[in-house]
Amino acid sequence: xxxxxxxxxxxxxxxxxDIKSKKILNVFLIAMAFIGIVxxxxxxxxxxxxxxxxxxxxxxxxxxxxxxxLLGIIIPLLALMPLWLIKALGAGDIxxxxxxxxxxxxxxxxxxxxxxxxxxxxxxMLLVKESKLVKRIFFALRYSALLINSKKAVVYEYGIDNLxxxxxxxxxxxxxxxxxxxxxxxxxx
Numbered sequence: 430x431x432x433x434x435x436x437x438x439x440x441x442x443x444x445x446x447d448i449k450s451k452k453i454l455n456v457f458l459i460a461m462a463f464i465g466i467v468x469x470x471x472x473x474x475x476x477x478x479x480x481x482x483x484x485x486x487x488x489x490x491x492x493x494x495x496x497x498x499l500l501g502i503i504i505p506l507l508a509l510m511p512l513w514l515i516k517a518l519g520a521g522d523i524x525x526x527x528x529x530x531x532x533x534x535x536x537x538x539x540x541x542x543x544x545x546x547x548x549x550x551x552x553x554m555l556l557v558k559e560s561k562l563v564k565r566i567f568f569a570l571r572y573s574a575l576l577i578n579s580k581k582a583v584v585y586e587y588g589i590d591n592l593x594x595x596x597x598x599x600x601x602x603x604x605x606x607x608x609x610x611x612x613x614x615x616x617x618x
Contacts, residue, residue, distance in 0.1 A: 432468045433611050436532045439464075440604040443525060447600035453521030458528050465531035469493060493534040501530025501537045508541075517585045522599040529603070539614065543606030544599065552597045559595055 439461045447453055472493070493501075505526035512518035526544075530537040556562040575583055 432465070432472070432532050433615060435464060435468060436461075436529060437604075437607065437611070440525075440529070440600070440607050444598065444601040444604040447521075447598040451596065451598065453519070453525055453600055455521075455524070458521075458524050462528045462531055465528065469498060469531065497534030498531055501532075501534040502527045503530075504535065505530055505537060505541060511582070514582045515585045518599065522603070525600055525603060529607070533610075536610070536614070540603065540606050540610045543609050544602045547605050547609075548597045548599055548602040551602060552595070555595045555597065561595055565595075 439457065443453055443457055443461075446457070505523055509518055509523045509526065513520055513523055526537055526541055529540065533540060553562065556565050572583070572585060
């Protein structure tokens with residue numbers, strides 16, 4: 430349970446900073462990664478020496494194996510790189526999911542799926558609020574046609590006529606998705 434609390438604290442801090450500055454600072458990601466590695470080593474030691482019965486102050490979760498951790502880091506990078514190439518997602522958002530993968534292993538895939546659904550909902554609500562939903566839908570259709578016809582990566586921001594003003598702080602969506610994951614999968618599962 431300790432790793433879930435530590436990760437929740439980091440994600441809350443990063444989400445707050447992302448909302449305020451639209452940036453995800455590498456210094457927090459590096460600290461988050463380092464602590465995640467330490468937590469995993471601690472969990473591995475507990476598993477290896479069969480001392481989980483001695484640890485009564487924290488609820489114990491079985492440690493992740495190295496393959497699961499590496500996949501939790503690599504999958505977000507490979508899956509989301511195309512979105513970064515067309516500037517539909519920031520590099521900090523991808524790095525955030527990679528670092529969370531150190532804590533969650535391949536379960537980061539579930540958290541990322543939740544985060545994208547939450548971001549889509551928030552984005553639609555913001556576009557409705559700004560009366561820009563119809564314009565954005567038409568732009569998305571034109572952009573899709575351009576992608577199909579050009580058969581190459583085209584930056585999503587190209588030709589947006591001030592629709593860029595509506596952005597979603599993805600780190601906040603990751604935080605809410607993570608809390609959803611903990612509530613329904615870790616605690617409820």
